[in-house]
Amino acid sequence: IGIVDMDVVDDSNLQRQILHNMDRIGERKVDSAKKTLTLLNPDVNVIAFDVRLDASNIEDIIGQFDLVVDGADNFPVRYMLNDASVKLGIPVVHGSIFRFEGNITVFDPKHGPTYRDMLPEPPPAELAPSCSEAGVLGVLPGIVGTIQALEAIKLILGIGDPLIGRYLAFDALDMT
Numbered sequence: 001i002g003i004v005d006m007d008v009v010d011d012s013n014l015q016r017q018i019l020h021n022m023d024r025i026g027e028r029k030v031d032s033a034k035k036t037l038t039l040l041n042p043d044v045n046v047i048a049f050d051v052r053l054d055a056s057n058i059e060d061i062i063g064q065f066d067l068v069v070d071g072a073d074n075f076p077v078r079y080m081l082n083d084a085s086v087k088l089g090i091p092v093v094h095g096s097i098f099r100f101e102g103n104i105t106v107f108d109p110k111h112g113p114t115y116r117d118m119l120p121e122p123p124p125a126e127l128a129p130s131c132s133e134a135g136v137l138g139v140l141p142g143i144v145g146t147i148q149a150l151e152a153i154k155l156i157l158g159i160g161d162p163l164i165g166r167y168l169a170f171d172a173l174d175m176t
Contacts, residue, residue, distance in 0.1 A: 004049040005029040015138035058084045068092045069148050075122035082115035093151045095144040100137050102144035102170040105163045106151055112164040
């Protein structure tokens with residue numbers, strides 16, 4: 001499992017980033033995540049990439065893996081990830097959150113639409129505030145992340161009907 005992040009654990013993230021805890025505030029997020037995952041299963045090989053994902057490194061990083069579980073929080077990285085996944089033929093299990101809503105799909109460039117097919121251009125900034133600006137229900141990333149993990153398992157094992165070409169929208173307020 002590869003983890004890419006260039007940030008440090010902050011107490012403002014703990015309600016939604018369950019790989020970390022109060023004892024690890026100020027620690028590199030990739031190191032904290034690796035500790036947690038290794039404690040859960042010491043047989044898992046966790047590769048930490050303590051870098052900002054950018055055009056100079058994205059293909060080298062994601063090219064090492066069979067699929068990507070996308071937890072990006074901004075549009076430029078999502079488009080960059082899309083373009084690299086299309087070039088390399090690697091599926092992306094996409095998840096996004098906003099306030100009380102979550103969205104999950106699988107972009108598989110070999111078998112279905114891609115992120116750019118769904119959203120050719122990013123929305124105007126005023127229509128897409130960040131989580132820090134708009135807020136997010138703390139449990140929502142866990143719900144979306146669990147569904148993303150399920151989709152990743154289905155892809156790896158070649159079972160079930162992954163969300164390729166389908167889009168799951170979850171409203172936590174209405175439970176629809």
